[in-house]
Amino acid sequence: MLTRAAVLASIGTENQAEVFHILKWLPFAKEEEEGWEIPFYELLGEMELVWRGRENLFARLLMLKKPKLLSGLMGSSLPPKIKGFRRCEIKNIDWWLDWIEELEQDKTGRWREWQSMQIAGFLTQYTGSKTKAEFLERFNNRNCPHRQILLKYIIPKLETRSDDFNEDGIEYILEDLKKNLYWDGFRHHFLARAADETFIRGKLIPLLEEADGVFKNNLLDIIKTAGKEHGKRYLV
Incomplete structure (x- = not known):
């Protein structure tokens, strides 16, 4: 039944009802009945299932906390590509x-x-x-x-924007910037995207005077990157 379901799913969206019937049953499967599931989980990654209208089922399946099922549902991309999911x-x-x-x-x-x-x-x-x-x-x-x-x-x-965070949230982010270096040659800290000009000038630039090490490097990268987004070159 599983092989047939997988083949049908690979043919087209009109033949996927059998696959979804099996998936709806999974949350109710008993532990001793689970041996057959592993091959099915692996096949899921090869199916182009369309999840429109079945969003709640998808979430319930994830909540089973089965690693191979999660892998089959999510595929190999990041973020996951879930066809038809609203x-x-x-x-x-x-x-x-x-x-x-x-x-x-x-x-x-x-x-x-x-x-x-x-x-x-x-x-x-x-x-x-x-x-x-x-x-x-x-x-x-x-x-x-x-x-x-x-x-x-x-x-x-x-x-997000910088004004989405309250003062305590901002302080938590700044404390983290003192401990972890974020610029890795490919990605910048999210504040480089979220910070507006008021936040850069009023909050981050004043911190540079006493900042050092990891904290200073993070601040400089955020300010420089945000400046490119704002079309400005902030003097630091």
């Missing part, structure tokens, strides 16, 4: 952030970090404005237990 709002945001944290703490293989990034890609690229606002609300809350996860995986992938 933006949806995610419930239980803390559950998803807990999952990313679990994967990050698992040191059994580098693929864990890759899956963390794919989950983050799903949460930021395929969710609606309400979900994204909740991410920002949590990050701006100093008592949020997921701040580090949000800053590493979620916030940089959102379309």
Whole structure:
């Protein structure tokens, strides 16, 4: 049945009902019935399934926390390319952030970090404005237990402006800039995109006077890169 379903899926969208029938059944499968699933998970990556109208099913399947199923659903790209998927709002945001944290703490293989990034890609690229606002609300809350996860995986992938962050959120970002060097020759810190001229002149440039080491390098790169975006050359 699985091989037939995979072949049908590869033919075209009109023949994918059988595949989705199997996928709808997966959340209810018992542990002892799972042996047959692994080949199916691997085949998923070869199918061009169209998820329009089945967004909730996709999220429920991810929530099974099955690594090979996640890989089959997400494919090999980052962010994942999910054909036909319309933006949806995610419930239980803390559950998803807990999952990313679990994967990050698992040191059994580098693929864990890759899956963390794919989950983050799903949460930021395929969710609606309400979900994204909740991410920002949590990050701006100093008592949020997921701040580090949000800053590493979620916030940089959102379309943000500097005024989306409250003072406490800004201070948390600045403290992180003192510890981690972000310019790696390819990517800049998200503040280089989010900061407006007022933020650059009023907040970042004054910090340069006493900054050193990693912090100074980060600030200089953010200011220089933001200047290109603004069509200005900030004097530092």
